[in-house]
Amino acid sequence: MNNTLVEHDVLARTLGEAMARGAEFAEVFVEDRTTSSAMLDQRRVEQLSSGHDRGAGIRVLVGDTTGFAHTADLTESGLKAAARAAAAVARGGGGGVREIALGALRDNPSHATILPGDVDKARKIELMNRADDAARSEGSSITQVQVALGDSTRQFIVANSDGLFAGDHQVRTRFNVSCIAKGDTGMQTGYRPIAGTRGFELLSADAVADAARGAARQAITKLDARPAPSGDLPVVLAGGSGGILFHEACGHGLEADAILKQASVYAGKVGQLVASPLVTLVDDGTVEGEWGYLAIDDEGRPGARNVLIENGVLTEYMWDYLRSRKEGRVSSGNGRRQSYQHLPMVRMTNTYLLEGDSDADEIVAQTPYGVYVAQLGGGQVNTATGDFVFGMTAAFMIEDGKITAPLRDCNLIGNGPDVLQRVDAVASDFSMTPGTCGKNGQSVPVGTGQATMRLTGVTIGGAAA
Amino acid sequence: MSQLLEHAQRILESARGDEEIEVYVASGVDTEVQSYQGEVEELTTATSNGFGIRILNDGAGGARVGTAWAGSLDDEAIVNALREARDNATFATEDEFVAFARPDGVGAVSLTLSDDAVASTPLEEKIAMAIELERLVRGGDTRIRQVDSANYSDYVAEAAIASTTGIRASYARTGAYVSVEAIANDGGDDQTGWGLSAGRAPHELDVEKAAADAIRRATRMLGAVKPKSFKCTAVFDPRTAATLFSIIGGALSGEAVVRGRSFFANRVGEMVATPSFTLLDDPTDARHFGASVYDGEGLACRRNVLIEKGQLRGFVYDTVSARRAGTASTGSAVRGGIAGSPSAGCRALQLAPGHVDQAEILRRVGNGVFVESLIGVHSGVNPVSGDFSVGVTGLMIRDGQLAEPVREITVASTLQRMLLDVVQVGNDLEWLPGAAAGQSVAIDNIAVSGT
Structure with missing residues (x-):
C-alpha cells in the first residue's frame, strides 16, 4: 500500500503557508481511517457499521503558543486555508511564504497479515457466534452475551518544517465479550477483551472461545460474591491487567506535559528513589502487535523503549515534540493524538513492569489475609496530588494463604508515590492487557502489563462494614 | 429549510x-x-x-x-x-x-x-x-x-x-x-x-x-487527611450528585432494560427510591444544557417522568427498544455523532427540588462526609449489578458544619440501596453541562473506606 494521501509538493507548500506569518515550526498531519464494527447481542447480528474519515490537522508554533486547525478538505486550497487559520496565532510580519524542503517519505508498512478489508463479513459473524456458544456453554445462569468486533485501518503522513516526512500504516483489531449471569442475588457481569495492532490473524477460533468462556466464568463466579471489605489490606494483583495500576499510579505523572507545569508529584524527582527496588517500569512503543504498538508516533518520531523507573529510581519522563523542544532535547516517541482533529500530546504506549523472580502461587501462599485481584477494569488519577483509583472486576479474598470467596466490584484507592513503595513481591508470569486511555478528551489505545505482584497495603473501597 | x-x-x-x-x-x-x-x-x-x-x-x-x-x-x-x-x-x-x-x-x-x-x-x-x-x-x-x-x-x-x-x-x-x-x-x-x-x-x-x-x-482541601473507615451519611454537592443522576439515568434507558442490563427491569410500579425522590428527563426545558427539540431519530423530544415520589414509572425508549418492550418511543433516541447508531438514553435529567438549602441539609445530617469531587466513576460503578464504589475528595461534616478536608477515600454502596437511602434533597438546583442537572442530596448508609 502506498501512502499518497497528499503529494509531497503540496505538503511543502502548505507548510510554507503555515510559516508565512513568522511561525517557528509548522506541521501537517494527514490521516485516512477506515473502520468497521459489528455486534452480536443475544445471538442477533446488529449494528454492522462501516466508517471512513479523512482529513488534515495543521499545527503552528510561535513562542509558547500553539495554533491548530483541521480540515477534511485535502485539496491544496483547503490545506492552505487551514494553514492560515492555524497560523493566525502568529501576529508578527513573518516575511511571507517560506520555502520548506521536505525529504523523501519514510513510510512504515503495517505488520498485519490479514487486512480487515480482505475478511469476509460472514467469517466475522461466524467468530462472534462461536464466542456466544462458548460463553453459554459455561452454564445456564448466563442470560446475556454481547460480542463486539471492530477493526480500523489508519494510515497517516506527517510533515514538518524541520523537513521530517514520515508515514505509518496501523491496523488494529479488537474483539470484546461481555456476559451477564443471573442468580438469586441479582445480575453480575464478566468481560474479556482481545485487542492488538494486528490484522484478523489476531482472532483464532480458539482465542475467541477462550475469551468468551473466561467472561462467562467471571460473571458466574461473581453471583456468589460478597461485598468487598473496606479499608487498608494487602493486595495480590494477578499478571496482566494489574499493569493499569502503574499506568495510573505513576504513568500519567511521568508525562512531560504535567512535569513541565509542575502539575505532577513526580516533577523534579529524576534520580531519586520513588518506588520499591522491585519496580522497573518501561513504556515501550516497539512491542510489535501489542495494542499500544506504533512504528512512529503521531509526530513522526520512531516508537521507542523508554525505561521510566529502574530498580525503584526515577530515570526518565515521557516526551512529545512540543515539551522536548522546550527543554532542548529529543522526543521519546510519546507524541500521540486520537485523530487529525486533535493536537498531539504526551501519551503512553505499552507501559509495563518488568517481571521479577518470585513464584505467583508462592506470593498468594505467603499472604495470610488480603485480596486477590484477578482482573482490573480501569482507573483514573489526579497527577497533581498523586491520588488514583483503579477498579477491580474480578477479585477474591485471600485467607490463610488461599484464594477463597469472590468479591463484588469496587474501586481501590491509593496515592502513587506511596503505593509504589509498597510493592514487596513480583513474580515471573508476565502478561499484557489492552486498554483505552483517556486524557483531555482524547482516547488512544494502550497496553499495560505486569507479572503477579503484591502490595503490602492498599485501600479497598468495598461496601462491607 | x-x-x-x-x-x-x-x-x-x-x-x-x-x-x-x-x-x-x-x-x-x-x-x-x-x-x-x-x-x-x-x-x-x-x-x-x-x-x-x-x-x-x-x-x-x-x-x-x-x-x-x-x-x-x-x-x-x-x-x-x-x-x-x-x-x-x-x-x-x-x-x-x-x-x-x-x-x-x-x-x-x-x-x-x-x-x-x-x-x-x-x-x-x-x-x-x-x-x-x-x-x-x-x-x-x-x-x-x-x-x-x-x-x-x-x-x-x-x-x-x-x-x-x-x-x-x-x-x-x-x-x-x-x-x-x-x-x-x-x-x-x-x-x-x-x-x-x-x-x-x-x-x-x-x-x-x-x-x-x-x-x-x-x-479548602489543603491539609486533607485520609480518615479511618466508617459508615455514615454522605452529602453529594450538586456537581457530584449530577454524576450520580447520570449513572441512574443509564439504568433507566429502555435499551439497557430490553437488553437485560438494568437492575430496574420488571420493576415498574415498585417503590425503588425514597418518596422525596422524583426524577424526570425533560429535554423540553430550555434551561437544561441537555435540552433538545428533536431526539436522535428526529422525533419530538418530550418530558418523561421516570421515578415519581419514589415509584418507578417507566423508562426512556427509542423506536427499536420501545418495539421490543411492546410500547412506543418516548422521543429519547440519542446518538454519538455521525458514527453512532441511535439508542435510548436520557439527555436532560433533573431531580424535583426539595425544600432545603445545602446548609440546612448539613445541619440535619449532623455528622458525615461531604462529597465534592469524584474519581474513577467509570471503573467503580457497575450499572448492571448496581455496585457503586468511587474515589472521593471532600470534607467531614461535624455538628452540622463542614469540617476538615479528607482525601484518598472511597464511598461505596449499591445504586439500588442509595436510591432508597436518599434522606435529603436540596433546593439548590444547578444547571450543569451534560445529561443531568444537580442539587445537593444526602444519602444514608454509605461505607467510607480510608485507612
Missing part, C-alpha cells in the same frame, strides 16, 4: 424501492483557547461535517439494518457509504422489532438553543476571557501555586435527520464554556480544584464565579 436538511433529503433520493433510508447530517464549528502564564498556549479553530446513513431491508422474519458514516459530505463519500450500508444490512439478523422512526404526531416544542453571539463574538474577546480566568485564579489567593489549564471553548452545532419513513428534523445548538483547574499549596501536599461556567453564548459566562469556585475547592 436548513441546508443540512436539504442535503439529507437529497441523499434520500438514492433509496431503492425495496429499502428504507435514514440520513443524519451534522456540521460543527469549534473554538478552543487555553491560557497559560498570561499567554495563549493553544488556540484551535475547526469546522467539521459528516453524515451517517442507515439502510433498512424488510424480510420475511423482520428487518435488517446496515450502517455507514463518513467525515465529509462529498459525493464520493456518500456513494461509498450507501454501498457499504447496503452490504452491511445483508449480514444483519432479521429482527421483527427493528424499524426506523415514523412521525408519531407529537409536536416539537419551540426552544431557543442557539445564540448568534457564539459566531459573532471576536476571537480576541474569547482569548481575553481565558487569560482573565487564569489571572483571576492566580491572583485570587496566595496559596494558588499553579494553574495548569484555563480554557475557553465554544461550539456551533447543526444537524438534520431525514428518512424515507417521513422524518424531517433539523436543529441548531450553541454552547460556550470556561473551565479552570487550580493547584493550591501551603507548605504541605498539593490540592486541586476545578471551576466551570457554562452557557449558550460567551456573554452568559461568569468568569469570576468559575475562578472563585476553583480557588475555593483547591484551598
Whole structure:
C-alpha cells in the first residue's frame, strides 16, 4: 500500500503557508481511517457499521503558543486555508511564504497479515457466534452475551518544517465479550477483551472461545460474591491487567506535559528513589502487535523503549515534540493524538513492569489475609496530588494463604508515590492487557502489563462494614 | 429549510424501492483557547461535517439494518457509504422489532438553543476571557501555586435527520464554556480544584464565579487527611450528585432494560427510591444544557417522568427498544455523532427540588462526609449489578458544619440501596453541562473506606 494521501509538493507548500506569518515550526498531519464494527447481542447480528474519515490537522508554533486547525478538505486550497487559520496565532510580519524542503517519505508498512478489508463479513459473524456458544456453554445462569468486533485501518503522513516526512500504516483489531449471569442475588457481569495492532490473524477460533468462556466464568463466579471489605489490606494483583495500576499510579505523572507545569508529584524527582527496588517500569512503543504498538508516533518520531523507573529510581519522563523542544532535547516517541482533529500530546504506549523472580502461587501462599485481584477494569488519577483509583472486576479474598470467596466490584484507592513503595513481591508470569486511555478528551489505545505482584497495603473501597 | 436538511433529503433520493433510508447530517464549528502564564498556549479553530446513513431491508422474519458514516459530505463519500450500508444490512439478523422512526404526531416544542453571539463574538474577546480566568485564579489567593489549564471553548452545532419513513428534523445548538483547574499549596501536599461556567453564548459566562469556585475547592482541601473507615451519611454537592443522576439515568434507558442490563427491569410500579425522590428527563426545558427539540431519530423530544415520589414509572425508549418492550418511543433516541447508531438514553435529567438549602441539609445530617469531587466513576460503578464504589475528595461534616478536608477515600454502596437511602434533597438546583442537572442530596448508609 502506498501512502499518497497528499503529494509531497503540496505538503511543502502548505507548510510554507503555515510559516508565512513568522511561525517557528509548522506541521501537517494527514490521516485516512477506515473502520468497521459489528455486534452480536443475544445471538442477533446488529449494528454492522462501516466508517471512513479523512482529513488534515495543521499545527503552528510561535513562542509558547500553539495554533491548530483541521480540515477534511485535502485539496491544496483547503490545506492552505487551514494553514492560515492555524497560523493566525502568529501576529508578527513573518516575511511571507517560506520555502520548506521536505525529504523523501519514510513510510512504515503495517505488520498485519490479514487486512480487515480482505475478511469476509460472514467469517466475522461466524467468530462472534462461536464466542456466544462458548460463553453459554459455561452454564445456564448466563442470560446475556454481547460480542463486539471492530477493526480500523489508519494510515497517516506527517510533515514538518524541520523537513521530517514520515508515514505509518496501523491496523488494529479488537474483539470484546461481555456476559451477564443471573442468580438469586441479582445480575453480575464478566468481560474479556482481545485487542492488538494486528490484522484478523489476531482472532483464532480458539482465542475467541477462550475469551468468551473466561467472561462467562467471571460473571458466574461473581453471583456468589460478597461485598468487598473496606479499608487498608494487602493486595495480590494477578499478571496482566494489574499493569493499569502503574499506568495510573505513576504513568500519567511521568508525562512531560504535567512535569513541565509542575502539575505532577513526580516533577523534579529524576534520580531519586520513588518506588520499591522491585519496580522497573518501561513504556515501550516497539512491542510489535501489542495494542499500544506504533512504528512512529503521531509526530513522526520512531516508537521507542523508554525505561521510566529502574530498580525503584526515577530515570526518565515521557516526551512529545512540543515539551522536548522546550527543554532542548529529543522526543521519546510519546507524541500521540486520537485523530487529525486533535493536537498531539504526551501519551503512553505499552507501559509495563518488568517481571521479577518470585513464584505467583508462592506470593498468594505467603499472604495470610488480603485480596486477590484477578482482573482490573480501569482507573483514573489526579497527577497533581498523586491520588488514583483503579477498579477491580474480578477479585477474591485471600485467607490463610488461599484464594477463597469472590468479591463484588469496587474501586481501590491509593496515592502513587506511596503505593509504589509498597510493592514487596513480583513474580515471573508476565502478561499484557489492552486498554483505552483517556486524557483531555482524547482516547488512544494502550497496553499495560505486569507479572503477579503484591502490595503490602492498599485501600479497598468495598461496601462491607 | 436548513441546508443540512436539504442535503439529507437529497441523499434520500438514492433509496431503492425495496429499502428504507435514514440520513443524519451534522456540521460543527469549534473554538478552543487555553491560557497559560498570561499567554495563549493553544488556540484551535475547526469546522467539521459528516453524515451517517442507515439502510433498512424488510424480510420475511423482520428487518435488517446496515450502517455507514463518513467525515465529509462529498459525493464520493456518500456513494461509498450507501454501498457499504447496503452490504452491511445483508449480514444483519432479521429482527421483527427493528424499524426506523415514523412521525408519531407529537409536536416539537419551540426552544431557543442557539445564540448568534457564539459566531459573532471576536476571537480576541474569547482569548481575553481565558487569560482573565487564569489571572483571576492566580491572583485570587496566595496559596494558588499553579494553574495548569484555563480554557475557553465554544461550539456551533447543526444537524438534520431525514428518512424515507417521513422524518424531517433539523436543529441548531450553541454552547460556550470556561473551565479552570487550580493547584493550591501551603507548605504541605498539593490540592486541586476545578471551576466551570457554562452557557449558550460567551456573554452568559461568569468568569469570576468559575475562578472563585476553583480557588475555593483547591484551598479548602489543603491539609486533607485520609480518615479511618466508617459508615455514615454522605452529602453529594450538586456537581457530584449530577454524576450520580447520570449513572441512574443509564439504568433507566429502555435499551439497557430490553437488553437485560438494568437492575430496574420488571420493576415498574415498585417503590425503588425514597418518596422525596422524583426524577424526570425533560429535554423540553430550555434551561437544561441537555435540552433538545428533536431526539436522535428526529422525533419530538418530550418530558418523561421516570421515578415519581419514589415509584418507578417507566423508562426512556427509542423506536427499536420501545418495539421490543411492546410500547412506543418516548422521543429519547440519542446518538454519538455521525458514527453512532441511535439508542435510548436520557439527555436532560433533573431531580424535583426539595425544600432545603445545602446548609440546612448539613445541619440535619449532623455528622458525615461531604462529597465534592469524584474519581474513577467509570471503573467503580457497575450499572448492571448496581455496585457503586468511587474515589472521593471532600470534607467531614461535624455538628452540622463542614469540617476538615479528607482525601484518598472511597464511598461505596449499591445504586439500588442509595436510591432508597436518599434522606435529603436540596433546593439548590444547578444547571450543569451534560445529561443531568444537580442539587445537593444526602444519602444514608454509605461505607467510607480510608485507612
